[in-house]
Amino acid sequence: MPHSLGIAIMCLVLIIRICLLPLFFSQMRATQRMQVLQPQIQRIQRKYAARKDPRSKEAMQREIMALQQRHNANPLGSYLLR
Incomplete structure (x- = not known):
């Protein structure tokens, strides 16, 4: 039995x-995908690093x-499904 x-x-x-393999x-x-984009994201963040106003932060997020x-x-995507 055991x-x-x-x-x-x-x-x-x-x-x-x-069942969890596709996930x-x-x-x-x-x-x-995010690792490939990381250098470009860091470049955008450095572009807006000196600016502290809300519009610049919004522009950075939009980019x-x-x-x-x-x-x-x-x-x-690495945490949740689309």
């Missing part, structure tokens, strides 16, 4: 991991969002 329970638990874990690959792709949209990258 052996069959252990086998059942291992099978359940295996099935759950197989894992989606997360990895999103992380890679970063436009960059992410052009490259089909979602900053939360």
